Amino acid sequence: MIRFGPWSTMLGMAAGFGAVVAVLLLASPGNRVANRLLAALLGVAVLRLMPYVLGFAGFYDAFPWLSFAPFNLGLATGPLLYLYVRRLVEPRLPRGWAWHLAPAALTLAYTTWAFALPLAEKMRWNDTVHVRWIAPVQTWATTLSLAAYLVVTALFHRRYQAWLAGAVGNPADHHQPWLRTLLAALALWLLVAVAFDAVDGLLAPLSYYDRFPQYLAFAAIILGLGLEGWRHAGTAFPVMTASSPPESVSAPARDRDWTAQAGRWRDTIREAGWWREPGLTLAQVAQRLGTNETYLSRALNQGLGRTFSALVNGLRVEAVQARLPTTEPGELLTLALDCGFASKASFNRVFRDHTGMSPSAWRAAQKTESRGFTGNEATADGDAA
Structure with a gap:
């Protein structure tokens, strides 16, 4: 029986809010490419909530074929963060940017294949292969990916701040806490996920209901990112351009x-x-x-x-x-x-x-x-x- 109780409603409201902001960002006229990447990032976060929104409401009991629905695209979180920050302050995306999303695309292809299996084969595959081998690899790959991209993005942000200090007349007037907020929010997301996964793997297995606080924290992060992301959708950041090659002179530099x-x-x-x-x-x-x-x-x-x-x-x-x-x-x-x-x-x-x-x-x-x-x-x- 499908029933939206307080748990599923709270998570569902956060997911709905994040989805609405993502749609608005897609239509935002300023920072078009960057805002589309941020919309995708919010979309991935919203999808991460959906199994719990549907699960607490009873959808998986009523429709067991929903198993393996491609909701978990966590391997796209880090790359989307990195590409968003770079495109926000650079004139174009880095060369070969699509390769950053290749692991997430592979995960999507796998879950889509598993989702399309007949129910009996799907359950057998889940019990004999997915839970034992694939799920743990996917979980820790997602964790390591987000951790690595957080570090790389933080280093790029530091380089941008150093460039800003020497490239504009009033660098302090271009101080924007939004990028630091974004990094801090996703760092918190990572810490919460690692904490619950560590308890689940090292102390005692966590049930679907035991993980509700984890996804409640995710919902709060989505609300914060949605509000701040939309508030800064039109903010113009000084664009960091690559230096021109040295001019031709007769004497060495x-x-x-x-x-x-x-x-x-x-x-x-x-x-x-x-x-x-x-x-x-x-x-x-x-x-x-x-x-x-x-x-x-x-x-x-x-x-x-x-x-x-x-x-x-x-x-x-x-x-x-x-x-x-x-x-x-x-x-x-x-x-x-x-x-x-x-x-x-x-x-x-x-x-x-x-x-x-x-x-x-x-x-x-x-x-x-x-x-x-x-x-x-x-x-x-x-x-x-």
């Missing part, structure tokens, strides 16, 4: 005077006023200077000992300092925006990093020094002598 070159480029950036653009990037400046990102970044780092963002923000702080003594307190934000800062928070943070004090404190200190200077200290010392 190692023989260049990077200090002189960086000084010329710094002067050009200052005089052209490019630092006033809040969204200024390393790629844009390299194109305007007639060079490439590799040379520009190397010149700034080796010649000036500064990253691109440090240079640009330093020019902005200099401009603010020149005008700050004559600026009214209520005009401080207007001054910051006029000098290229995208927000008050980033302005205050960058100004403090460069000067060691807040804009207000720096202005007050300048006024104090001006009042304390009389212009005749040398004469006074001579008189005293």
Whole structure:
């Protein structure tokens, strides 16, 4: 008898919510490819709940032929996470991306084959082969796959953060906790799964009902990912592009005077006023200077000992300092925006990093020094002598 009780209803509501968000992500106009990958990731998570939604409601008792329905595509979770994060911040998917999904495709083919077997053969196959040999391999392969892809994705995210720090003028304004939240959520998913599998394999076999807390945790993760994923569906992340090949020059790059070159480029950036653009990037400046990102970044780092963002923000702080003594307190934000800062928070943070004090404190200190200077200290010392 089919009956939706509190357990099946709770899991079913989470699965339904995740499915709705996945459909919305498919139709989202921004980040189209990335959002489709996120929709697929949510779809895989929703399918993982379905055996328990149907099982607690009595579907498997009423329709035993549902056994081996292709609901478990866990081997796609890690690859979809990795591909989603990369496509969100890169202009295209990595070469050979489809191979990452090959193990999941193999699992789908196997479960579809088993699902199509006549019921008697299906039950015999399950008891003699699947439970003894295939299910354990599938379980731990899924665990190891997700763990490996979490590590690889976290390393890629760290590389993206390092690139962001040197490639955009206001890296702090592009700080997005969504990617960290996504990684943390799937890490939690992994830990919960491993904990229950360890108890099942090492301590005592867990029944269908014993695993309800595990799938309740999965349901909560799906709700969180659905809400945050949809909220960030249109967020524009700075795109990390591959550096251009080094430009052709007569002298080898190692023989260049990077200090002189960086000084010329710094002067050009200052005089052209490019630092006033809040969204200024390393790629844009390299194109305007007639060079490439590799040379520009190397010149700034080796010649000036500064990253691109440090240079640009330093020019902005200099401009603010020149005008700050004559600026009214209520005009401080207007001054910051006029000098290229995208927000008050980033302005205050960058100004403090460069000067060691807040804009207000720096202005007050300048006024104090001006009042304390009389212009005749040398004469006074001579008189005293």
